[in-house]
Amino acid sequence: MSCDTDQLELRDHRFGRINRRMPIGPVQWPFHDLFWVHEGRVAITFPELEAKLELVAPSGVLILPGTQFQGATLGAFATASICHFAMPEKPVGPGYALPNPDEALHLQNLIRLAMHLARRNRPDELPRRKRLLLSLLDGFELTGAPDIPTADEDRLTIAWTQAGQNLHRMRTLADVAALLGISESALRAMHRKARHTSAGEHLRELRLTRSEELLVSTDKSLATIAAEVGYGHAATLAAAFRKRRGKTPGQYRHWSNPFA
Structure with missing residues (x-):
């Protein structure tokens, strides 16, 4: 999932609180969506994949373009961030990637830095933001077909x-x-x-x-x-x-x- 920074297009990068009155989707984006839960718990469902994730902070999911998903908080609320971006590669079919084992807390620190730079929104820091995003992507592992629960x-x-x-x-x-x-x-x-x-x-x-x-x-x-x-x-x-x-x-x- 690697590419050159000049081929990477940064889009929305927002964070805030979601609650039971604010469901996630259903939606299907034509770009990548890095969804991260900083506090709380969130359930994300992928109807086409017949898969459901329970994200307990700190945790998240990298949703590939063309993947339909929806979700909701599992508690009163959750604090989450989204990072939308486009890459030249076109993944085949819907799918998602999860954080590498034991790396979630480190990835969250990188995401916080990415949010900090996004809030500053300085043109001279755009290359740095792209390099940071590529480093984040190295921390995710593509998931195959979901296993049948034991x-x-x-x-x-x-x-x-x-x-x-x-x-x-x-x-x-x-x-x-x-x-x-x-x-x-x-x-x-x-x-x-x-x-x-x-x-x-x-x-x-x-x-x-x-x-x-x-x-x-x-x-x-x-x-x-x-x-x-x-x-x-x-x-x-x-x-x-x-x-x-x-x-x-x-x-x-x-x-x-x-x-x-």
Whole structure:
């Protein structure tokens, strides 16, 4: 998917908040669409491919030209960005590409820089913006035909959905494992085999995503929010939030106001 920078045409680059009242599509663009979720969760469906993605921040998808898609947030809201661009190559058929394993957080940092440069919109920085976009594209891997979900994947989906709806009861991974009637170590192994990620990281992301929603949509105290998402102490939530989001919960609450 590589090309020279002079063959790359930058188009729209925007970011903001989306919610349940703002569905995504259905739409089919004649150009590439790099859709990235910075906070929250978003479901993207590709009807022609019979595929559905659940993007949990930080994550995204590179949608190829001519691919029909639609989507919606899975929580109260999500903060996302889009980058539209055109390349000389014409992909054959609809499709999409996902971030390389373990690179999502690094790609998000590059996307934030790309947004910063797009806001400045300086003509002399256009070559730099194009080089940055090409570096971003190296972090995506084209996806073939979707695999049929295994029995373990179906069980995991059901368990994680239940866990997300009852986070106040999910104190540890053992509580999630109990939903499946298996041990914590068995859950860790099943999750890594099916999704190639850490079960502990997945639970942490569920907690933080719900915390984001509560911080922005309510005036609840940090202690109350911590209890609702399964943390024993407000300090534990604050430490996890700062480490993963780069801000304290209070800073995030104020930072989110411009997107309201």
